[in-house]
Amino acid sequence: MPERERSRIAALGTALTLTLTTIAACGGGGGEAAGGKVTLTLGYYAEAGGPADGTMRKLVDQFTKANPGIEVKIESADYDQFYKRLRTQLAGGQAPDVWLSDGVLVQEFSGRNSLRDLTKYASDLDLAGYYGIDIIKKGDPQGRLFGFPQGAQSTALFYNKAIFAKAGVEPPTADWTYDDLLAAAKKLTQDTNGDGKTDVYGFRAYSPSFVESWWPMVKAFGGDVLADNGKIAIDSPQSREALTWMNRAMYEEKIAPDPVTTEALGKSQILFPSGIVAMQFGIYARIQTAAQGKIDMGAVPLPKGPTGQRGDLANINSWVVNRASSEPEAAAAWKWIKFFAGEGPQAEWMSIGEAIPINKKVAQTPAFLNPATPPTDRRPFTDALADADDLGLNPVWSEYTAAITKQVTAALSKQTGIEDALKIAQTDAQAVVDRFKPAG
Amino acid sequence: MTGSGKLVEKLWAGLFASPYLAHLVLLTAWPVLALSYLSFTDYDTVSSPNWIGLDNYTRLLKDEHFWNSLLNTGLFALLYVPLQTVLALVLAVGLNQRLRFMPLLRGAYFVPVVSSWVVIAYVADAVFNPRTGSANTVLGWFGADPQTWLKSPALVIPTLALVAVWKGVGYMMVLFLAGLQSIPKELYEAAEVDGAGPVRRFWRITVPAVSGTTFLVLVLSTISVLQAFEQVYVMTGGGPGDASEVTVLYMYRQGFEFFQMGYAAAVAWVLFGITLVLTLFQLWLQRKWVHYA
Numbered sequence: 001m002p003e004r005e006r007s008r009i010a011a012l013g014t015a016l017t018l019t020l021t022t023i024a025a026c027g028g029g030g031g032e033a034a035g036g037k038v039t040l041t042l043g044y045y046a047e048a049g050g051p052a053d054g055t056m057r058k059l060v061d062q063f064t065k066a067n068p069g070i071e072v073k074i075e076s077a078d079y080d081q082f083y084k085r086l087r088t089q090l091a092g093g094q095a096p097d098v099w100l101s102d103g104v105l106v107q108e109f110s111g112r113n114s115l116r117d118l119t120k121y122a123s124d125l126d127l128a129g130y131y132g133i134d135i136i137k138k139g140d141p142q143g144r145l146f147g148f149p150q151g152a153q154s155t156a157l158f159y160n161k162a163i164f165a166k167a168g169v170e171p172p173t174a175d176w177t178y179d180d181l182l183a184a185a186k187k188l189t190q191d192t193n194g195d196g197k198t199d200v201y202g203f204r205a206y207s208p209s210f211v212e213s214w215w216p217m218v219k220a221f222g223g224d225v226l227a228d229n230g231k232i233a234i235d236s237p238q239s240r241e242a243l244t245w246m247n248r249a250m251y252e253e254k255i256a257p258d259p260v261t262t263e264a265l266g267k268s269q270i271l272f273p274s275g276i277v278a279m280q281f282g283i284y285a286r287i288q289t290a291a292q293g294k295i296d297m298g299a300v301p302l303p304k305g306p307t308g309q310r311g312d313l314a315n316i317n318s319w320v321v322n323r324a325s326s327e328p329e330a331a332a333a334w335k336w337i338k339f340f341a342g343e344g345p346q347a348e349w350m351s352i353g354e355a356i357p358i359n360k361k362v363a364q365t366p367a368f369l370n371p372a373t374p375p376t377d378r379r380p381f382t383d384a385l386a387d388a389d390d391l392g393l394n395p396v397w398s399e400y401t402a403a404i405t406k407q408v409t410a411a412l413s414k415q416t417g418i419e420d421a422l423k424i425a426q427t428d429a430q431a432v433v434d435r436f437k438p439a440g
Numbered sequence: 441m442t443g444s445g446k447l448v449e450k451l452w453a454g455l456f457a458s459p460y461l462a463h464l465v466l467l468t469a470w471p472v473l474a475l476s477y478l479s480f481t482d483y484d485t486v487s488s489p490n491w492i493g494l495d496n497y498t499r500l501l502k503d504e505h506f507w508n509s510l511l512n513t514g515l516f517a518l519l520y521v522p523l524q525t526v527l528a529l530v531l532a533v534g535l536n537q538r539l540r541f542m543p544l545l546r547g548a549y550f551v552p553v554v555s556s557w558v559v560i561a562y563v564a565d566a567v568f569n570p571r572t573g574s575a576n577t578v579l580g581w582f583g584a585d586p587q588t589w590l591k592s593p594a595l596v597i598p599t600l601a602l603v604a605v606w607k608g609v610g611y612m613m614v615l616f617l618a619g620l621q622s623i624p625k626e627l628y629e630a631a632e633v634d635g636a637g638p639v640r641r642f643w644r645i646t647v648p649a650v651s652g653t654t655f656l657v658l659v660l661s662t663i664s665v666l667q668a669f670e671q672v673y674v675m676t677g678g679g680p681g682d683a684s685e686v687t688v689l690y691m692y693r694q695g696f697e698f699f700q701m702g703y704a705a706a707v708a709w710v711l712f713g714i715t716l717v718l719t720l721f722q723l724w725l726q727r728k729w730v731h732y733a
Contacts, residue, residue: 091485264570399698
């Protein structure tokens with residue numbers, strides 16, 4: 001029957017077109033230098049119209065005024081969008097000349113031969129004057145400098161002064177151990193309206209942002225995630241002990257919300273600013289979020305684990321330069337990086353409270369260490385920075401940490417036993433690391 | 441018509457078809473060819489592709505996470521396709537009456553269809569948020585325990601399927617409405633004279649008469665659910681754990697988050713193969729139950 005034929009062809013045609021359209025990628029357009037002027041494409045992530053975006057644009061203006069030979073073209077987007085676009089741009093050879101890289105991604109791009117080695121450029125600076133150089137170098141197997149610090153993050157224990165005062169609990173100190181943390185959290189956990197449900201938790205143990213959750217804990221208990229020999233090290237008695245501590249806090253002592261409750265309460269990052277938890281591990285940038293919640297907060301060093309270690313971690317967000325950029329563009333990019341690392345711009349950047357200044361002189365000013373806004377003592381962050389380890393950087397960081405996170409979250413949600421989860425995490429993550437073949 | 445007249449006609453036809461042909465070649469055929477090539481390479485999007493033969497495909501066979509994503513997609517399809525089809529038909533029959541405000545009602549079912557997934561996700565959160573959502577309030581009325589819905593590994597796919605049905609049912613309903621309106625009135629009148637009640641008329645006249653549309657709806661829903669991405673990406677990101685990681689999301693992650701474009705291309709081909717086989721199977725099956733006037 002003709003109608004039947006037609007419908008059959010139509011259905012098959014629809015099927016083909018619909019399935020085939022799943023599969024397409026695209027590139028973008030880019031510009032070159034004009035009239036002796038160098039056009040520098042500068043990429044960074046920031047919330048559009050937010051303080052970071054505003055300050056960055058202000059600094060770009062200062063930079064172009066000081067360098068009339070350089071024209072800057074800005075490409076910015078929020079974090080997720082920025083990296084999504086960047087990866088497609090790299091594939092199409094249209095990536096910016098210089099861009100702001102999350103510290104953990106520097107190795108992903110340099111491992112794929114997308115970045116310029118900045119070691120030579122950086123020889124005109126006294127590198128001892130900046131935080132984070134060692135961590136960036138540690139990420140590269142040959143100790144090269146593939147990024148230059150832009151802003152540093154380290155982790156501290158944040159606490160809500162009002163909740164502590166109300167419960168009559170002494171504030172945390174730098175001498176705290178995980179036992180002290182647990183004991184205080186028990187006293188702080190409360191059902192304030194008597195409906196049988198916890199309204200204030202003493203501590204936030206789990207967060208999808210693992211820098212502020214299981215990663216420092218695994219290290220404090222003496223374990224590691226990626227060993228210095230490049231092998232995955234997550235499956236260890238120490239990791240088991242750390243995760244057991246976390247599960248005890250969430251399910252036995254019930255002093256911290258479990259992963260499901262955390263998500264149900266509305267994302268882990270709002271728990272502290274909204275006063276649902278009295279304490280959290282937080283990176284420096286969390287001061288901004290907590291300040292929006294008008295929390296009178298303090299920050300102290302992370303507690304010590306059974307081995308006396310704190311598990312301090314640092315992430316050094318960095319400027320990186322596109323390997324495909326021309327010499328003049330790369331030189332202009334380095335000028336921008338040097339400008340941004342200077343005292344004036346660093347002080348300006350510091351004022352938005354997003355990162356620890358990487359210029360040590362600026363980080364040692366009272367304006368940074370003892371500001372008028374809480375936490376009024378910010379030394380714990382710079383102290384942590386001095387002791388901190390890197391976040392197990394390598395070219396497949398996103399993929400191997402995703403493999404581990406999946407399993408650890410399953411263990412912390414009690415979907416998988418801790419022992420099994422760590423075993424799978426170890427195998428999966430090691431497979432990811434082994435699969436990677438360096439470019440070039 | 442003269443010979444030269446026919447030629448002019450053909451030229452015109454070619455001219456009018458050329459934008460579509462260009463589109464087909466440049467944006468469909470070429471990417472498909474490139475994709476087949478890439479699926480046999482190790483390609484990190486930055487350095488040039490490196491031929492590795494069938495490695496990506498053999499790795500897929502052993503990749504538990506890929507199988508898990510297929511399983512999730514399959515479960516999604518099993519819940520979504522039948523529910524969507526039945527509900528769309530029932531709604532279409534209900535809205536095929538001559539009543540006041542009918543266009544308004546039909547429009548109401550169509551609003552979710554044209555809304556973006558981001559908007560839908562907000563609405564879904566108002567319903568399925570474990571703390572503040574109305575779904576748990578309703579469960580409470582019946583004395584049932586509150587559920588964690590999208591945060592629960594067991595409930596996440598059923599919840600996603602429910603939301604997807606809500607969003608998609610209006611479109612399928614319109615297809616059914618068109619089908620219903622082409623049924624001759626005389627058939628119903630004759631059946632009524634013969635004493636057939638509404639239920640009998642529905643099963644004996646309506647259902648067979650729209651079987652062609654039903655087939656189309658089944659094929660379209662199956663394909664759309666196999667391509668589910670945006671909804672899962674926006675609403676759960678594949679979580680909790682990997683309980684809602686569907687195949688297209690898995691492909692996206694491999695390609696655009698982990699720089700494994702070659703492997704992602706292989707996933708795309710396997711998914712294409714599965715979709716094609718399912719569609720051909722549905723085409724074959726239609727002979728047994730689809731009636732064409």
